[in-house]
Amino acid sequence: MADRLVADVMVERLKAWGVNRVFGYSGDGINGFMGALRRSTQGGGTDSGDSADGGGAGAGVEFVQARHEETAAFMAVGHAKYTGQVGVVTSTQGPGAVHLLNGLYDAKLDGVPVVAIIGQQSRSVLGSAYMQEIDLLTLFKDVAAQFAQMVSTPEQLPMVLDRAVRTALETRTPCVVIVPHDIQKAPAPELDQEHGIIVTAPEWQPARVLPHDDDLARAAEVLEAGSKVAFLVGQGAKNAQAEVIALAQQLDAGITTSLLGKPHMDEALPFAAGTMGHLGSTASAHLMGNCDTLLIIGSNDPWTEFYPKPGAARAVQVDIDGRKVGNRYPVEVGLVGDAAETLARLAELLTGAGGQPQASSPQAQARKQWRAEVEEQVRSWRALAEERSRVPASPVNPELVVRELSGRLPHNAQVSVDVGSCVYWYARQLTLPAGVPAHLSGTLASMGCSVPYGIAAKLARPDRPVVALAGDGAMQMAGIAELVTVAHRWRQWSDPRFVVCVFNNRDLAEVTWEQRETESEPRFPDSQEIPDFPYAGYAELLGLTGIRVDSPEQLADAWDRALAAERPVVIEVLTDPDVPLLPPFPAGAEKLDGMRSALAEEGEAGRGAVALLDTYAGQEESRS
Numbered sequence: 001m002a003d004r005l006v007a008d009v010m011v012e013r014l015k016a017w018g019v020n021r022v023f024g025y026s027g028d029g030i031n032g033f034m035g036a037l038r039r040s041t042q043g044g045g046t047d048s049g050d051s052a053d054g055g056g057a058g059a060g061v062e063f064v065q066a067r068h069e070e071t072a073a074f075m076a077v078g079h080a081k082y083t084g085q086v087g088v089v090t091s092t093q094g095p096g097a098v099h100l101l102n103g104l105y106d107a108k109l110d111g112v113p114v115v116a117i118i119g120q121q122s123r124s125v126l127g128s129a130y131m132q133e134i135d136l137l138t139l140f141k142d143v144a145a146q147f148a149q150m151v152s153t154p155e156q157l158p159m160v161l162d163r164a165v166r167t168a169l170e171t172r173t174p175c176v177v178i179v180p181h182d183i184q185k186a187p188a189p190e191l192d193q194e195h196g197i198i199v200t201a202p203e204w205q206p207a208r209v210l211p212h213d214d215d216l217a218r219a220a221e222v223l224e225a226g227s228k229v230a231f232l233v234g235q236g237a238k239n240a241q242a243e244v245i246a247l248a249q250q251l252d253a254g255i256t257t258s259l260l261g262k263p264h265m266d267e268a269l270p271f272a273a274g275t276m277g278h279l280g281s282t283a284s285a286h287l288m289g290n291c292d293t294l295l296i297i298g299s300n301d302p303w304t305e306f307y308p309k310p311g312a313a314r315a316v317q318v319d320i321d322g323r324k325v326g327n328r329y330p331v332e333v334g335l336v337g338d339a340a341e342t343l344a345r346l347a348e349l350l351t352g353a354g355g356q357p358q359a360s361s362p363q364a365q366a367r368k369q370w371r372a373e374v375e376e377q378v379r380s381w382r383a384l385a386e387e388r389s390r391v392p393a394s395p396v397n398p399e400l401v402v403r404e405l406s407g408r409l410p411h412n413a414q415v416s417v418d419v420g421s422c423v424y425w426y427a428r429q430l431t432l433p434a435g436v437p438a439h440l441s442g443t444l445a446s447m448g449c450s451v452p453y454g455i456a457a458k459l460a461r462p463d464r465p466v467v468a469l470a471g472d473g474a475m476q477m478a479g480i481a482e483l484v485t486v487a488h489r490w491r492q493w494s495d496p497r498f499v500v501c502v503f504n505n506r507d508l509a510e511v512t513w514e515q516r517e518t519e520s521e522p523r524f525p526d527s528q529e530i531p532d533f534p535y536a537g538y539a540e541l542l543g544l545t546g547i548r549v550d551s552p553e554q555l556a557d558a559w560d561r562a563l564a565a566e567r568p569v570v571i572e573v574l575t576d577p578d579v580p581l582l583p584p585f586p587a588g589a590e591k592l593d594g595m596r597s598a599l600a601e602e603g604e605a606g607r608g609a610v611a612l613l614d615t616y617a618g619q620e621e622s623r624s
Contacts, residue, residue, distance in 0.1 A: 004188035006154045007036035010117065010179070011061050013161045015040075016202040019088050021459060022117075023064045023075040027092025029119025029132065032184025037063045064459065067481040069096050071452040073103020073116070074441075074478075078449075078456030080112040081439040082414060086168050087456075090117045094132030097139065102446055104143045104174040109443035110260065111235075111321075113168035115175050116140075117161075120150065122182040140176045150178040154186045155197055162200040169204050172321075209320055211335040211342055219316045219333040220349035226293025226314065227366035229253035232276065232307075235260040235442075236298015236319055240340035244297060245269070247347050252367035254291075254374035256284040258301035259427060260442040263415075267431050270375045275427040277303030278583045282620060283381035285584035287374060296331070298339050300324045302443070305587065318342050380623050385428055391615055393576035394608065395550050398422070398503050401573050402429040404555045405467070405501070408563060409433060412464045414457040416440065418450035418479070420471035421509040424581050447471075448478030451500060455485055458498055465497035465563065472504045473530055480538065483570070487542040490568050498568035502535045507577035516598035517581075517591045523602055539570035549573040578609035585620045592617055 010033055014022070026034050041060030066072035069091045076087030087107070091100055097118050107114040121130050140148045147167040149160050157179070164175040191199050211219075223229065229251045237244050241264055248255050248271065256276040257265050265272055274281035276288060280303075288294075288306055296317040307329050308315075315331040317324075318339055325334035335342050389403040402425040409415070409430070415438035417426045423440065432438055437457070441449040454468040470479050479500070490496050512528045515521040536546030545565050547558045549572065562569040580595070582588045595613060599606035 005032065005036065005184065006157050006179075006186045006188055007032040007184040008039065009157055009188045010161060010184070011036045011040045013158055013202060014061055014088065017165045018085065019061060019165075020059060021062045021064055021079065022088045022090055023066060023072040023079070023456070024090035025066060025069045025072055025092075025096060027096050027119065029092035029094070029096070029121060029181055030090055030117075030179075030184075031119075032181060033090060033117065033119070033179070034063070036184075037061055064455075065485075066452065067484055068478070069099035070102050071448065071478050071482050073100045073114070074106065074449045074452035075456040076114050076116075077103055077107045077110070077112055078416070078439065078453035079460060080107065080114055081110070081453070082437055082457045083460050086113040086115055086165055088115050088117065090119075092119045092132070093121060093136065094134055097134070097136055101139075101143060102444075104140075104176075106441045106444045106446055106449065107174040108143055110441070111172040113172055113174075115164050115168050115177065116144070118176060118178050119184070120178050120180040123152070123180050124182065126180070136176075136178050144174050144176040146171045146173045147175040148178075149176070151180070151183050154183060154189045155191060157183065157189075158191070159198045159200045162202055165202070166204045169206075208341075209337045210345070211337045215333060215335055216342070216345055216349060219335055220346055222314050222316050222332055223251060223293060223295060223346065224350055226251065226291075227363055228290060228292040228370040229367070230287045230291035230294050230308075230313070231255045232258065232288070232294065232296045232299050232301065233261045233265050234258040234297065234299025234301060235264060237261060237339050238264045238298070240297070240338075240343055241265065243340045243343035243347070247295075247343050247350075250347055250350060252371040253295070254287045254371070254378075256280070256287050258299045258442075259423070259440070260301075261299055262427065263432055263436065263438040266434055270378060271371060273374065273378055274381060277301065277306045278587075279424040279427045279581070280306065280584055281381045281428060282384060282584040282623070283374070283377040285587065286377045289586070290373075294329065296329065297343070300327060302328065304328050384619060384623060387619060388616065389429060391579075391612065393579055393612070396552050396555070396573055396575050398505070398573070398575040398579055399425050399429050400552055401501065401503065401555060401575065402426060402469070404559055406431045408559050409436065409467065410465050410563065411436070414438075414454070414461060414464050414466045416450045416453035416457060416466065416468045418468070418470040418474035419445045419447045419510075420474055420503075421513070421577075421581055422469045422471050422503050424510075425503075426469055447474040450474060451479040451482040451486070454498065454500070455482060455489075458493060459489075462493040463495050465495055466499065468498075468500045470500060470502055471509070472502055472506065472533070472535070473508045475502050475535060476530060476533060480533070480535075483539065483542055483544070486568050487544055490544075496567050497563065497565060499562045499565075499571065500569070501571045501573065503575045504532075504535060504572050505575045505577035506530055506532050509577040510581060512577065513581040513595075516595045517583075518594075520594040520597050522598045522606065535570050535572040539568075543567075545569040547571045576608075576612075578612050580609065580613045580616050582613065582616050582620070588617070588620065
C-alpha cells in the first residue's frame with residue numbers, strides 16, 4: 001500500500017515510544033491496525049528474539065497472538081512488570097474489548113503501565129445498536145480512570161496515543177485508546193500548528209521526587225527513638241534494595257516484605273523475616289506483632305490485621321505515590337519520594353542524630369537484643385518451613401515441591417506465580433536468588449496469570465529460563481490454552497527452557513481452606529472439586545516434554561530434568577489438597593476452632609486434613 005494510513009501512524013507512534021511488541025487477538029474492528037503491524041515487519045522480520053531494550057532501530061512492532069483477549073492483557077501486564085516498560089494490548093470491539101477488563105484491572109491494582117488499543121465500529125453506525133457495538137468509554141470508565149479516549153478524527157490520533165502512553169507511565173495505570181475502524185483506514189494526516197490542531201511529542205521522563213527536609217527530619221526523629229524497629233518492604237523498593245539493607249543495619253531492624261515485595265529483598269539475610277500476612281511466615285508475624293517502630297517502604301499491602309495494632313508502633317511511610325501514604329496504617333510521618341534517595345537521606349540524618357548510638361548505651365543494647373530476637377525467630381521459621389515440607393502427605397506435600405526448586409532455581413531465571421494455594425508455598429518455601437524477578441497478580445489476585453506472565457517474560461528475555469508455578473484450577477482456567485502459545489513459539493527462543501509446574505490436587509484448595517477458616521463451613525465438593533486432566537500428557541501432545549510426579553522421591557529428579565531440558569516442560573505433581581493453609585500464629589491459633597468445626601462436618605473425607613492441621617498447629621505451638 002503506497003499511501004500511509006492512520007493505522008500506520010499508530011504503529012510509528014508506538015515505535016517512537018519504544019514499544020516493540022503488542023499482545024492481542026484480531027477481529028474486524030481492529031483489522032486496520034493489524035495490517036499496519038504486518039507492514040511494519042515486512043522486510044525486517046519480527047522482533048521475537050530481542051531483549052527488553054526495544055530491539056534494533058529498523059525492527060517492526062511484533063504482534064503476539066494469545067489464545068484469548070484476557071490472557072493477552074495478562075501478557076501486557078507481565079511485560080510491564082518484567083521490563084518496567086509500558087505493556088500494549090489490542091483487541092476488537094464488543095466481546096474482545098470486554099475480555100480485556102480482567103487483565104487491565106490487574107494492571108490498575110498492581111500499579112503498572114499498560115495501554116489498550118481497542119477497535120470500534122465505524123463512526124457512521126455508532127448509536128444504531130450495530131453488531132458488537134457497546135459503549136466502550138463507559139465500559140472502561142473505572143479501570144482506565146486516568147485516561148480513556150475515543151479518536152474521532154485522524155488528526156487526533158497522535159495526540160491521544162501520546163497522552164495514553166505518557167499517562168500510563170506517569171500514573172502506573174492502564175489507559176485506553178479506542179480507534180473506530182474508519183479512522184484506522186483514513187489517510188495519515190499532515191499536522192500543522194494551527195487552531196484546533198495539537199501537535200504532541202512521544203516524550204516522558206520520570207520526575208525526581210524527594211520529601212521536604214522538615215519531613216525527613218521528623219521521620220528521622222521517629223526512627224532514631226525506636227528500640228524495636230521493623231521494615232515492611234513492598235514493590236516500591238525495587239530500586240532501593242541496597243539502601244533498605246544499609247538502613248536496616250544502621251537501626252538493627254528486622255525486615256519483612258509484602259507479597260509483591262518478596263523479589264526485592266534478599267531473604268537469605270539473617271534478619272529477613274520473609275513474607276508478611278496470611279500466607280507469610282511466623283518470623284514476620286513476630287516482627288510485626290512486637291515492634292515499637294515501623295517503616296513502610298513502597299508497600300500498600302492489604303493484610304492490615306497483620307500490621308502492628310494501631311498505636312502499638314510509631315510509623316513512618318515512604319512512597320512515591322502520596323495517595324498511598326497512611327492508607328493501611330496510621331503513620332506519624334509520611335514521606336512522598338523515591339525510595340532509594342529518601343532512604344539514603346534518612347541514613348545521613350540518622351547518623352547525625354545518633355542513629356548509631358554508642359555500643360554501651362541502653363538504646364544500643366535494646367536494639368541489639370531486638371536484632372538477636374528477630375534473627376532467632378528467622379532461624380526458627382526456617383527450621384519450621386523445612387520441617388513442614390517433610391510432613392508426609394498423600395501423595396506429595398505441595399510445600400516440598402517448591403522446597404525442592406529452591407536452591408535449584410537458575411541465577412538468571414524469571415518466575416511467574418499463579419493465584420491459589422501455590423502462592424502460599426511460593427511465599428514460604430522459595431528463596432529467590434538475587435536478581436531473579438518473580439511476579440503474580442498480587443492485588444486483583446486473578447487466577448490464570450502465570451503462563452501468560454511467563455510468556456511475556458520469555459519474549460522480553462528469550463535467553464533466560466522461565467519457571468511458572470500454577471494450580472490445576474488456574475491451568476484449567478487459562479493455562480492449558482496458553483500452552484499452545486508456548487508450543488507455537490518456543491523454537492524462537494535462544495534458551496528454550498520454560499517450565500510449568502502444575503500442582504494437581506483436583507481441588508480449588510485455597511477456597512476450600514478459606515471456607516473452613518472464615519465461614520466454618522465444610523468443603524463443598526460441587527463447588528471445589530475440579531475435573532482431573534492429564535497435564536503432562538497434554539504437554540507431550542503439543543510436542544513439549546511432560547513429567548508426571550506421584551511420589552516425593554521423584555521431585556528432585558523432575559526439577560533437574562526440567563531445568564536441563566532442551567524444550568519447554570510441564571511438571572505435573574499430584575499434590576495433597578489436605579495440607580492446611582494455616583496463617584502464622586497468633587492469628588492462626590484463633591482460626592483453629594473454626595477449621596476443626598468445619599472439618600468435623602466432613603466426616604471421613606476430612607480426616608486426613610484434620611490430622612495435617614493438628615500436625616501443623618502442634619509444630620507451631622512447640623516453637624511459640
